[in-house]
Amino acid sequence: MTGFPNLKAIFSLGAGVDGLLQDRTLPDVPLCRMVDPSLTKTMSDFVLMAVLHRFREVDRYARDQHAGRWQFAIPRDTADCAVGIMGLGELGLDAARTLRSRGFDVRAWARSPRAFSDIRVFQDAEGLEPFLSELEILVCMLPLTSATRGILDKRVFEKLPKGAYLINVARGGHLVDDDLLASLDAGHLGGALLDVFETEPPDLDHRFWRHPRISMTPHVASYCLPEIAARGVVANYERLIRGEPLEHVVDRARGY
Numbered sequence: 220m221t222g223f224p225n226l227k228a229i230f231s232l233g234a235g236v237d238g239l240l241q242d243r244t245l246p247d248v249p250l251c252r253m254v255d256p257s258l259t260k261t262m263s264d265f266v267l268m269a270v271l272h273r274f275r276e277v278d279r280y281a282r283d284q285h286a287g288r289w290q291f292a293i294p295r296d297t298a299d300c301a302v303g304i305m306g307l308g309e310l311g312l313d314a315a316r317t318l319r320s321r322g323f324d325v326r327a328w329a330r331s332p333r334a335f336s337d338i339r340v341f342q343d344a345e346g347l348e349p350f351l352s353e354l355e356i357l358v359c360m361l362p363l364t365s366a367t368r369g370i371l372d373k374r375v376f377e378k379l380p381k382g383a384y385l386i387n388v389a390r391g392g393h394l395v396d397d398d399l400l401a402s403l404d405a406g407h408l409g410g411a412l413l414d415v416f417e418t419e420p421p422d423l424d425h426r427f428w429r430h431p432r433i434s435m436t437p438h439v440a441s442y443c444l445p446e447i448a449a450r451g452v453v454a455n456y457e458r459l460i461r462g463e464p465l466e467h468v469v470d471r472a473r474g475y
């Protein structure tokens with residue numbers, strides 16, 4: 220990104236800046252990422268939908284329908300379903316609160332210590348195993364950094380209880396595709412919903428397309444409504460003009 224000698228700041232239209240940070244020519248000016256109510260709300264809607272889809276066994280009822288089976292089962296209480304959110308940032312925290320509002324037993328994993336009365340937060344490497352050990356549904360909402368690339372691998376899957384379900388709405392680079400396929404095929408993980416992929420779209424011969432226990436969506440979990448998102452960009456631009464500190468500046472060393 221050269222040829223902009225008067226550049227004062229960069230405003231990313233995405234919440235994740237992993238792609239931008241790979242650009243070695245990125246000028247040394249503040250890089251602000253997208254934090255926006257419409258992005259947050261649509262993500263929480265998607266995560267709630269995905270969790271309820273699994274929890275209320277929508278896929279099983281679809282199979283029953285096609286087999287001509289009428290098989291009623293009383294739904295369980297959401298309080299008996301432990302859902303773990305990896306990443307408790309702008310998006311993860313709102314999704315966690317949304318799931319709590321439906322009564323789910325929500326746990327979260329982050330880098331720094333956090334305390335909430337109704338969400339158990341586990342921290343860093345030592346907190347990962349206890350975080351994973353009782354989850355029925357794991358939701359990845361981490362930024363993609365050198366520390367989190369490939370984090371959804373066989374070591375994580377082995378620590379999840381048998382039958383656990385994975386939802387990845389963060390980045391395809393978090394997931395080791397072959398480890399997911401191996402765990403599903405071995406009958407350990409129960410299924411996965413993937414919204415993001417290392418290559419988008421994945422090659423047509425990728426096994427994800429046809430795997431019976433993988434659902435795919437084309438990176439649609441969350442989106443900005445331009446008329447709402449633009450207000451945030453303009454407000455930050457006005458701060459820049461007034462010489463005030465900018466909001467949502469990325470810590471480049473940390474990677475998010």
Ligand code: NDP
Pocket residue numbers: 233234235236305306307308309310311328329330331332343360361362363364366367388389390414415438439440441442475
């Ligand atoms: P934030 O930067 O606000 O939050 C990041 C969270 O991840 C923080 O809680 C942070 O911990 C935690 N974290 C970061 N690194 C680690 C680590 N090594 N170990 C444990 N926890 C870690 O990000 P957002 O919530 O705004 O966005 C998250 C991601 O969602 C984006 O980076 C992007 O990849 C993805 N996304 C996907 C979209 C889609 O449509 N599928 C759309 C928008 C975003 P701490 O609080 O301690 O700093």
